[in-house]
Amino acid sequence: MDFFMSLLSKTAASPYQEIESEGDKSSDVVWHLASVSHAQRETANGHAPAVLWFTGLSGSGKSTVANAVDKMLHDLGCKTYVLDGDNVRHGLNGDLGFSDADRVENIRRIGEVSKLFVDAGLLVSTAFISPFVEDRESVRAQLSDSQHSNSQFIEVYIDTPIEVCEQRDPKGLYKKARAGEIKNFTGIDSAYELPINPEVHVKTAEQSIEACAQQVVDYLKCNGYLDV
Amino acid sequence: MDFFMSLLSKTAASPYQEIESEGDKSSDVVWHLASVSHAQRETANGHAPAVLWFTGLSGSGKSTVANAVDKMLHDLGCKTYVLDGDNVRHGLNGDLGFSDADRVENIRRIGEVSKLFVDAGLLVSTAFISPFVEDRESVRAQLSDSQHSNSQFIEVYIDTPIEVCEQRDPKGLYKKARAGEIKNFTGIDSAYELPINPEVHVKTAEQSIEACAQQVVDYLKCNGYLDV
Numbered sequence: 022m023d024f025f026m027s028l029l030s031k032t033a034a035s036p037y038q039e040i041e042s043e044g045d046k047s048s049d050v051v052w053h054l055a056s057v058s059h060a061q062r063e064t065a066n067g068h069a070p071a072v073l074w075f076t077g078l079s080g081s082g083k084s085t086v087a088n089a090v091d092k093m094l095h096d097l098g099c100k101t102y103v104l105d106g107d108n109v110r111h112g113l114n115g116d117l118g119f120s121d122a123d124r125v126e127n128i129r130r131i132g133e134v135s136k137l138f139v140d141a142g143l144l145v146s147t148a149f150i151s152p153f154v155e156d157r158e159s160v161r162a163q164l165s166d167s168q169h170s171n172s173q174f175i176e177v178y179i180d181t182p183i184e185v186c187e188q189r190d191p192k193g194l195y196k197k198a199r200a201g202e203i204k205n206f207t208g209i210d211s212a213y214e215l216p217i218n219p220e221v222h223v224k225t226a227e228q229s230i231e232a233c234a235q236q237v238v239d240y241l242k243c244n245g246y247l248d249v
Numbered sequence: 250m251d252f253f254m255s256l257l258s259k260t261a262a263s264p265y266q267e268i269e270s271e272g273d274k275s276s277d278v279v280w281h282l283a284s285v286s287h288a289q290r291e292t293a294n295g296h297a298p299a300v301l302w303f304t305g306l307s308g309s310g311k312s313t314v315a316n317a318v319d320k321m322l323h324d325l326g327c328k329t330y331v332l333d334g335d336n337v338r339h340g341l342n343g344d345l346g347f348s349d350a351d352r353v354e355n356i357r358r359i360g361e362v363s364k365l366f367v368d369a370g371l372l373v374s375t376a377f378i379s380p381f382v383e384d385r386e387s388v389r390a391q392l393s394d395s396q397h398s399n400s401q402f403i404e405v406y407i408d409t410p411i412e413v414c415e416q417r418d419p420k421g422l423y424k425k426a427r428a429g430e431i432k433n434f435t436g437i438d439s440a441y442e443l444p445i446n447p448e449v450h451v452k453t454a455e456q457s458i459e460a461c462a463q464q465v466v467d468y469l470k471c472n473g474y475l476d477v
């Protein structure tokens with residue numbers, strides 16, 4: 022057994038309490054572990070926590086809608102954050118490459134970090150293509166051991182026809198994929214598996230971004246996330 | 250080039266803006282990317298963000314003091330969270346073993362996640378032994394590219410004599426280490442490298458936990474973190 026095993030249990034959480042219970046009168050510290058409960062965080066924030074898991078093709082508008090939702094929620098007084106390629110891929114997942122295993126690990130870590138943000142009481146939006154049902158359902162399962170009445174995993178399908186995404190093609194990625202310069206590009210030579218029963222389904226080719234974002238915020242309003 | 254390369258750049262952040270700038274009048278969406286700034290998060294929270302990096306021996310009281318600080322800051326209206334073995338080791342770092350490389354990766358990921366929480370505007374406390382100066386300084390460097398006037402890395406040395414830690418030994422880990430059942434146990438057969446110039450230095454064997462926690466909160470107060 023390695024000392025790191027100590028991290029697997031609540032070793033350091035209540036040493037003083039245990040000393041006291043063992044009757045060690047030489048200790049001058051008496052301590053009942055203070056920690057902030059989920060309920061206290063919710064009450065302070067005025068809303069329930071959840072991850073808004075945006076999924077869709079490259080160029081579909083995931084980050085754009087996610088940031089718009091984030092701004093709307095912030096303006097409503099919510100505590101929020103956005104996880105996307107900009108802040109995750111260079112840092113936490115900077116050691117990951119592009120193999121199948123690394124793609125799975127990429128989504129697993131994002132799911133775990135989302136769970137920490139939810140545990141901290143935030144409404145966290147994630148904006149990653151996340152093309153495979155199995156990976157998304159794994160994250161849903163990661164977040165399912167909650168004591169909350171509401172689900173803490175809200176799948177937001179950014180449904181944009183690939184023709185529109187390809188027309189937008191802001192970085193020329195579709196062009197490169199069509200030319201064979203990029204392999205395993207979602208929608209071209211790698212599958213995008215449609216969400217089976219997403220909590221929110223928005224169509225950026227048919228609605229303004231504000232309307233799309235409002236639809237997500239309305240979902241939260243109508244399902245009691247914003248009235249704690 | 251793989252499609253995942255798209256995550257390395259701001260690909261999805263402003264597709265509509267780019268479409269507009271290219272003069273694509275067929276698009277019915279016009280969008281200036283809305284995102285919440287650091288300043289807006291600070292103003293809403295009423296405090297600056299930072300990571301309080303607790304370091305010290307097993308049984309020194311890191312988690313206990315960290316949770317006490319977290320509670321005090323929460324009661325002051327701050328947005329806070331604690332990262333420790335309980336919520337990190339099973340989840341995000343559940344794939345890591347106990348090799349030297351994995352120990353470094355453990356601390357690296359905790360540093361990166363701390364950085365995300367700081368980016369989200371929180372005062373996040375981390376409670377890990379983190380025995381090596383190099384690893385702690387790496388995290389300090391990870392957090393040094395800030396635009397904030399205050400440092401976002403605050404090292405809190407939980408300075409407790411090993412004799413006291415060993416006497417507390419709530420899980421019997423020191424006993425096992427002394428018996429040779431645990432190898433590479435910090436303080437027994439693996440080094441704990443003292444913090445060189447920690448921002449806060451508390452002694453749990455000489456002060457109550459409340460006094461220790463208050464000392465950390467006072468550091469934040471006196472250095473302008475709580476008056477934004």
